[in-house]
Amino acid sequence: MRLIQRSKPASVYYVVAFLSSLATVLAAVYALTGGADAVRVFTNINLQMFLRVFAAVCVMGLASVFSYRSGVWNIGQEGQAVMGALAAIAAPDVITALALSAAVATGWIATPALLRVWLGVNEAVTTFLTFFIAVYIARYFVENPLRDLTKKGFIVSVEAPFLETYAALAIALLAAVGVVALYRARVGLYLRLLSSGEEVVKYAGKSPKLYTALALLLSGALAGVGGALEIMTREAGRYMTLQQVNTGFGLFGISASWLGGLNPLGVLAASLYIAWLYEVGINLKTVGMPALVANALVGSAMVWGLVGYVLYRYRVVWR
Amino acid sequence: MILEVKNVRKVFPGVVSLDGVNFQVKSGEVHGLLGENGAGKSTLISILYGVYLPDSGDVFINGVKTEIKSPRHANKLGISLISQQFALVPTLTVRENLELAGVKLGEVERYSELLEIEIPLDRAVTQLTMGERQRVEVLKALAKNSEILLMDEPTALLSPREVDAFLTLVRKLADMGKAVVFVTHKIREVVRVADRITVLRRGRQVGEFRKPFDERELLEAMFQTAVVRSRREKTVAGDTVYRAENLVGERVFDSSVTVRSGEVVAVLGVAGNGQDELMELLSGFKRVRGGKIYLQGFDMSGKPYVEFLKRGVVYLPEDRSRALARELSVLDNFKVRCTTNCREKLREVIEILDIDVPDVRERAAALSGGNQQKLLLAREILLQKPTVLVASYPTRGLDMETTEKFYKIVRERCGAVVLSLQDVEEAIEKVDKIYVMSRGRITAHFTPPYDFDQVAEAMAA
Amino acid sequence: MATRRDWLKAVASFITGAVVGSGTTYLALQSAKTAVEKTTTPTDAEKTTTGLPKMRIHFLYVGPIGDYGWTHAHDLGRRYLERSLCPDPKKWCIVETKYVESVPEGETYTYVKKAIDGGAHMVFTTSYGFMDGTKRAAAEFPDKFFAHCSGYFKDIDEWKRLKNFAEYFIDLYEAYYLNGIVAGRMTKTNKLGYVAAFAKLPEVIRHMNAFLLGAREVNPRVTMDVIELGSWYNPEGAKKAATTLVETNKADVLAFTEDSPAVLQVAEDFQKRGRPVWSFSHYSDMSQYGPMAHLTGQIVNWGPLYVEMVVRAYLAWVSGDMSIWAEWPPERPRDYWWSMKQAYVHYSHRENPTDIVMPINPAVPADVRTRVEQRRREVIEGVWDPFTGPLRDMKGELRVGERLRLSKDQLYDMDWYVEGYGQLP
The missing domain is CATH 3.40.50.300 (P-loop containing nucleotide triphosphate hydrolases)
Known part of the structure; x- marks a missing residue:
């Protein structure tokens, strides 16, 4: 088997990937539950939750797009989201929370970004590893400065300000529009040039280091906002506990970005799908399936997203 | 068999x-x-x-x-x-x-x-x-x-x-x-x-x-029909526009190149003798380790590439993928140098160079190698008027007709030109001065009238 | 050979397959769409042949069930509940249970609502992070019953408002105290080691303090070093921590609050190499992981507590008299705080499911066992408590006065360390 690059990418494979993913999910759920329960699993949608997951995944997905479209590998969205959520907890109101989360997460990814541009340290490794540091830092904050002392024996952070789901949706859509607009602008052109190699950017007369850093910083900032959105839209329990600092939405974001073809509008569509899958996952758990099965479903979407990306660019030849 | x-x-x-x-x-x-x-x-x-x-x-x-x-x-x-x-x-x-x-x-x-x-x-x-x-x-x-x-x-x-x-x-x-x-x-x-x-x-x-x-x-x-190869016309060379003295890079040592206004100068050599790097150094794309570069009298030594760009130095690398973003559309690639009315300008140059572009929103990678080269030429030379063009093997991959066109356009539009070439015949036919490069050094230079064997001998040495 | 065309064909057929597949699903969804049944009152609920309505009970777990640990213990409790109150599904059965694993704490409320939508009459949530979401759902569904593990009522108003909501917990500090007595007599190095999931959590502080108090009661020269893991379940980390405690800190009795038998296994490995290092069971019977090193330990059995709570809720549900549920247990209504005292019937956990203390290793000298048994009886009878004054903290400040004991709230909020710690994180 060999992969041969297509001279013209075939977008149809994203549709194939999506349908295949859907087919996988349908088949798996049917096989696991049997007909009657399956109906409930697919249709029992909690709108509030669906929309809030959609908004968070969408913003995380856009964050991933920023990095992958420029050919840099931020895989630490989870860590940036933790920092963003932490900032949201520390903030007194929604506006401050959003601004602070973007700022803190940008600061958080600055280390991997600077290491990358100054010392050439692989950003995939550093962003991934800084996630673990983020978890420990968040735990420190939960235990000490941000601990909610009224919660008696609990070690729980104070609560983040509440954000209405529709506001989160608006922010997600705004972010999508913003990304599209940015990519149309000059800055966006250079960011996209980066995916063809640093030399191309240099050739265009710009600093590849600057744009590499910019791609990472933008990615981190959005991931931070995504983390803040996630924690602020919760209906109850807008706090962090020691054992659950991170939520896994960063990974969903990565899935959404690949399934959405690294295209901001594609990410919107993919996020809808992933939000639905998330609901399906919860429903599966409620009918007694092990938690792993539910996670595997969302994971399968990511695999199909990558398959779509590969088939979009390459032709498979069996020889 | x-x-x-x-x-x-x-x-x-x-x-x-x-x-x-x-x-x-x-x-x-x-x-x-x-x-x-x-x-x-x-x-x-x-x-x-x-x-x-x-x-x-x-x-x-x-x-x-x-x-x-x-x-x-x-x-x-x-x-x-x-x-x-x-x-x-x-x-x-x-x-x-x-x-x-x-x-x-x-x-x-x-x-x-x-x-x-x-x-x-x-x-x-x-x-x-x-x-x-x-x-x-x-x-x-x-x-x-x-x-x-x-x-x-x-x-x-x-x-x-x-x-x-x-x-x-x-x-x-x-x-x-x-x-x-x-x-x-x-x-x-x-x-x-x-x-x-x-x-x-x-x-x-x-x-x-x-x-x-x-x-x-x-x-x-x-x-099909035999292309009439144009011979180099006698050009009246002007003042020295570009002067590089004793350049030193990683694989280039102590190389000096002088180009006068209106001249086309070739650096000849067998592949792998440092011409690629010399071109990078001459165009400012890579910073020199030693030596001086004067452009229209200004000392450009050690200046960043952006400064060279501002002064109208254009560099054409041998590997097009260093200059064109394969995954981006033809139009986006064009926009790298173009800021206003890009669609119209692109349409114009497509016509002039007869580039085969089905759709400007098509990825650059979808174009054939020759067409990519033409697109690059259009963007770098037609869109702007370079004071100095520095090109690494610019005619490799072009058909004879386009090669002819290339020299014509270059002579028309560029203040001065430095090329690296491999084909002795092409050099003898087209350029005003030949430098021969070997093991990172300029070992000889020739001015017309050229003797083919002498040049070939210098390259092989 | 597959040409390009064949390949395209394969893809096309797959697309068709996917489309047809999803299409059929859609049709199936349309045709099979039946109203989700919602049972709100006992009269509508499904009944057994004897006419008893069945109460549907949902459990939300914070982790996967697995083979041991916190969630596993709760699931054993759920199964005990089902065995007790549904011995014969056709005839004698008043409960039906379901559970959801690995519920994210931030989404408790949604999960609880989904459980109610799925027809649950009562919901148990078994992690402290679930508290706010559960309380919120309790306020929204006053005709359903909710119980949350390891939380508290913010104030008396909240307690009055949420009549359908209870808190519950089974604490093990008394058992740790008994372990400590054994540890204090078994150590040769006078150094104990403690592997703590979170060393600043009141629950763990209670465990550590009680353990140390027990040890120093019989051997005042004993000190204890603590290593923190930062996670409830981290076998690798626990293994490393235990090894460090033994090799660097020279500890030879190891206690722990972590969800795996890793520490016990480390002790067993040392025993096998001829070095006497001891440890305990925690949360479930782990003796099989370290038959030589296992001194004693505590297990938790949520089953009887679940039965008690469900029976109260059931009676309230069928009778419509909320007070049956809301005013129990009498000493602290809707705030169940069980400990070893509830285990007085038999002193063997095999015969008595409510017992929480494991049998003691025969290697332990007879006088130590006698001492442990005596203290145990005293605790159960209420004449002794591990935290009986005078007790001083690490700085020497008097925390519990002469002959005084700590209240439930003081125990619950414990944030100070008794004398005798060596290294603390």
Whole structure:
């Protein structure tokens, strides 16, 4: 088997990937539950939750797009989201929370970004590893400065300000529009040039280091906002506990970005799908399936997203 | 042994690369495959070597219909490819490379005696000249008992003296009873070595020629109507626009280049002698380690590339992917230098250079190599008026017509031009001054009238 | 051989397959769409042949069930509940249970709502992070019953408002105290080691303090070093921590609050190499992981507590008299805080499911066992408590006065460390 690059990418494979993913999910759920329960699993949608997951995944997905479209590998969205959520907890109101989360997460990814541009340290490794540091830092904050002392024996952070789901949706859509607009602008052109190699950017007369850093910083900032959105839209329990600092939405974001073809509008569509899958996952758990099965479903979407990306660019030849 | 293809057709999306081509090679002969870049030579070789399967048409070996499934399969059938990309590990010695390829050293030694060629078994591949590496590849193929040797532009990287020796070697191979397919776009070489010649043009077979060959006939076949090559006109050189003194880089030492207004200057040399880096240094794309650069009197030494760009220095790298973003659209690529009315301007230059662009929103990678080169030229030279153009092998991959156009446009639009070239003939015909580069140093320079042999000699030294 | 065309064909057929597949699913969804049944009152609920309505009970777990640990213990409790109150599904059965694993704490409310939508009459949530979401759902569904593990009521108003909501917990500090007595007599190096999931959590502080108090009661020269893991379940980390405690800190009795038998296994490995290092069971019977090193330990059995709570809720549900549920247990209504005292019937956990203390290793000298048994009886009878004054903290400040004991709230909020710690994180 060999992969041969297509001279013209075939977008149809994203549709194939999506349908295949859907087919996988349908088949798996049917096989696991049997007909009657399956109906409930697919249709029992909690709108509030669906929309809030959609908004968070969408913003995380856009964050991933920023990095992958420029050919840099931020895989630490989870860590940036933790920092963003932490900032949201520390903030007194929604506006401050959003601004602070973007700022803190940008600061958080600055280390991997600077290491990358100054010392050439692989950003995939550093962003991934800084996630673990983020978890420990968040735990420190939960235990000490941000601990909610009224919660008696609990070690729980104070609560983040509440954000209405529709506001989160608006922010997600705004972010999508913003990304599209940015990519149309000059800055966006250079960011996209980066995916063809640093030399191309240099050739265009710009600093590849600057744009590499910019791609990472933008990615981190959005991931931070995504983390803040996630924690602020919760209906109850807008706090962090020691054992659950991170939520896994960063990974969903990565899935959404690949399934959405690294295209901001594609990410919107993919996020809808992933939000639905998330609901399906919860429903599966409620009918007694092990938690792993539910996670595997969302994971399968990511695999199909990558398959779509590969088939979009390459032709498979069996020889 | 006879290898034959009948009526093959191979279509790549949007391009018919080969259509209705018949080709045959048998033991004991050298069959030349002649054509311009993009004529379909490489595609045909790829089919013979099992890289591509033909869309239609058949392959026969000794009259038996065969499907060559993969290069590995081709090797089993006794077909080897000697390409410009050597399949040798540079850091290992020749002996280690041969062992790695699984050939018997005894066989290699037998053939090297038979052909009277020497190869240094214990030297690392990096220390070998291109010609020596090629010989290793040939011996490797022979030791694998290959009956058919496919050679894709085998002389491209060789110095004129090495070319000579190599052509002799190819003749010997045929006399030994091997079948050789010799792919080239250089008429002079193929005429010297081939028993018969097939000419391809735009994916179609123009004809098969037998001895004695008529060079003019072949040229006409290659280009349909013979292109009249323009000779360099006497130019009135102005003041010195650009002066580089004692430049030092990683592989470039102590090199000085002077260009006067209106001049086209070539740096000639066998590949891998530091010309690429010299061009990077001259254009400011890479910072110099030592030496001075003066542009219109300003000291540019050590300035960043952006400063060079601002002063109108344009650099054309040999590898287009360093200048064009393959994954971005043609329009986006154009916008890298264009800020206003880009669509209209793009349409104009597409017309002027006759670039084949079905849709400006198409990815640059979807264009053929030649068209990508044209797009780059359009963006860098037509969109702006360069004060100095620094270009690395700018005409490689262009057909003769576009090459002509290139020199015309360059002379019209650029204040001064420095090129690196490989083809001595082209240099002699087109440029006002020739520098010869060897092992990172400028070793000689020539002004008209040129003596071909002198220049070739300087390159080989 | 597969040509390009064949490949396209394969893809096309796959697309068709996917489309047809999803299409059929859609049709199936349409045709099979039946109203999700919602049972709100006992009269509508499904009944057994004897006419008893069945109460549907949902459990939300914070982690996967696995083979041991916190969630596993709760699931054993759930199964005990089902065995007790549904011995014969056809005839004698008043409960039906379901569970959801690995519920994210931030989404408790949604999960609880989904459980109610799925027909649950009562919901147990078994992690402290679930508290707010559960309380919120309790306020929204006053006719359903909710119980949350290891939380508290913010104030008396909240307690009054949420009549359908209870808190519950089973604490093990008394058992740790008994372990400590054994540890204090078994140590040769006078150094104990403690591997703590979170060393600043009141629950863990209670465990550590009680353990140390027990040890120092019989051997005042004993000190204890603590290593923190930062996670409830981290076998690798626990293994490393235990090894460090033994090799660097020279500890030879190891206690732990972590969800795996890793520490016990480390002790067993040392025993096998001829070095006497001891440890305990925690949360479930782990003796099989370290038959030589296992001194004693505590297990938790939520089953009887679940039965008690469900029976109260059931009675309230069928009778419509909320007070049956809302005013129980009498000493602290709707705030169940069980400990060893509830285990007084038999002193063997095999015979008595409410017992929480494991049998003691025969290697322990007889006088130590006698001492442990005596203290145990005293605790159960209420004449002794591990945290009986005078007790001083690490700085020497008097925390519990002479002959005084700590209240439930003081125990619950414990944030100070008794004397005798060596290294603390």
